[in-house]
Amino acid sequence: MTTALVTGASAGIGLAFAHRLAHDGNDLVLVARDRARLDRLARELHAAHGVEVEVLVADLSDRAATWQVCDRLAEAERPIDLLVNNAGFGLRAKFLDNDLSNEEAGLDVMVRAVMLTCHAAGRAMRERGSGAIVNVSSVASFIANGTYSAEKAFVTVFSEALASELAGTGVTVTALCPGFTRTEFHDRARVQVSALPGWLWLEADAVVQQALTDVAAGKVISVPGAQWKVVTTAVRILPRPLVRGGPMRALDRFRRKG
Numbered sequence: 740m741t742t743a744l745v746t747g748a749s750a751g752i753g754l755a756f757a758h759r760l761a762h763d764g765n766d767l768v769l770v771a772r773d774r775a776r777l778d779r780l781a782r783e784l785h786a787a788h789g790v791e792v793e794v795l796v797a798d799l800s801d802r803a804a805t806w807q808v809c810d811r812l813a814e815a816e817r818p819i820d821l822l823v824n825n826a827g828f829g830l831r832a833k834f835l836d837n838d839l840s841n842e843e844a845g846l847d848v849m850v851r852a853v854m855l856t857c858h859a860a861g862r863a864m865r866e867r868g869s870g871a872i873v874n875v876s877s878v879a880s881f882i883a884n885g886t887y888s889a890e891k892a893f894v895t896v897f898s899e900a901l902a903s904e905l906a907g908t909g910v911t912v913t914a915l916c917p918g919f920t921r922t923e924f925h926d927r928a929r930v931q932v933s934a935l936p937g938w939l940w941l942e943a944d945a946v947v948q949q950a951l952t953d954v955a956a957g958k959v960i961s962v963p964g965a966q967w968k969v970v971t972t973a974v975r976i977l978p979r980p981l982v983r984g985g986p987m988r989a990l991d992r993f994r995r996k997g
């Protein structure tokens with residue numbers, strides 16, 4: 740039995756990770772801002788699967804709160820075997836039209852917190868000679884859709900670099916790159932996605948299933964769903980001017996909610 744720490748465990752993909760990992764007999768540390776949701780989930784998972792579940796309330800846009808998560812990851816007596824860096828959100832407007840506070844929070848949650856927690860967990864896992872890190876990135880990391888793409892590009896490339904740095908230590912790092920997944924993400928970002936064709940969508944449980952299969956296989960980049968494997972392969976082959984043009988115009992068709 741192992742212990743997994745999941746950020747953004749109160750909803751969406753993080754919630755699906757929590758359910759699946761508890762079902763498989765892992766103890767959990769659940770991290771997010773919404774204490775009521777985390778407490779309810781902890782009780783539910785303990786009752787259903789008999790696993791131990793800690794709740795660690797933290798706003799990962801806050802540096803001090805992020806350090807508390809890092810401290811928990813570094814604890815030698817209560818080791819964390821799997822870190823799932825999943826917390827994130829969609830930005831509410833294009834860069835020049837957005838509030839800088841929203842932009843900075845995106846950078847803090849999806850870049851700084853990922854880097855700090857990987858530093859803490861990576862050192863502790865390397866010391867023990869075992870462990871796994873999953874950083875939830877996005878197919879957006881392969882295109883150029885605003886600061887969100889830039890932040891997720893950091894997550895993908897950083898994960899690849901850290902995987903190389905940890906090669907041969909017994910610790911693996913996987914960048915999980917989902918496409919559109921049915922969660923609270925788009926409502927929270929007020930993005931209108933009802934016009935998207937159904938075949939593009941992934942379910943959070945399937946994303947997690949593929950992620951854990953790829954972690955077990957030691958894959959560095961995990962792209963769930965055949966449709967998104969085709970898209971990401973094409974995007975990585977096409978000349979960048981084409982990548983900047985087509986997908987960006989397609990995404991712009993999806994109007995933001997008021």
Ligand SMILES: NC(=O)c1ccc[n+]([C@@H]2O[C@H](COP(=O)([O-])OP(=O)(O)OC[C@H]3O[C@@H](n4cnc5c(N)ncnc54)[C@H](OP(=O)(O)O)[C@@H]3O)[C@@H](O)[C@H]2O)c1
Nearest residue numbers: 747749750751752771772773799826827919920922923924
């Ligand atoms: N859904 C998609 O289509 C999609 C596609 C590709 C990648 N992703 C990525 O998948 C990850 C999970 O997103 P999701 O789709 O599951 O979205 P979601 O349903 O909105 O869940 C987001 C989670 O992140 C947590 N979170 C947000 N801001 C936080 C903060 N400042 N501090 C701590 N926790 C915070 C939320 O918890 P609290 O509100 O309780 O803090 C929630 O648990 C994100 O990194 C996202 O970028 C999503």
